[in-house]
Amino acid sequence: MVNSHNVTFNNIKYLVMLFVEKTSNFLLSGTTGQRYGIEASVSIALNNPLNHAAAL
Numbered sequence: 001m002v003n004s005h006n007v008t009f010n011n012i013k014y015l016v017m018l019f020v021e022k023t024s025n026f027l028l029s030g031t032t033g034q035r036y037g038i039e040a041s042v043s044i045a046l047n048n049p050l051n052h053a054a055a056l
Contacts, residue, residue, distance in 0.1 A: 015045040 019041045 012045075015041070019045055 022041045
């Protein structure tokens with residue numbers, strides 16, 4: 001139980017860091033590619049915990 005919780009926490013921490021990085025890049029550049037990257041990151045961040053919980 002503790003291990004699965006740690007995996008979930010690490011996944012979320014990684015996704016948050018990824019999201020922050022994409023957001024920073026977007027704010028600096030504002031290109032269509034970066035904007036798409038942010039939307040993809042948000043989608044993954046919202047869906048991944050649900051999928052992970054379903055897998056458990």
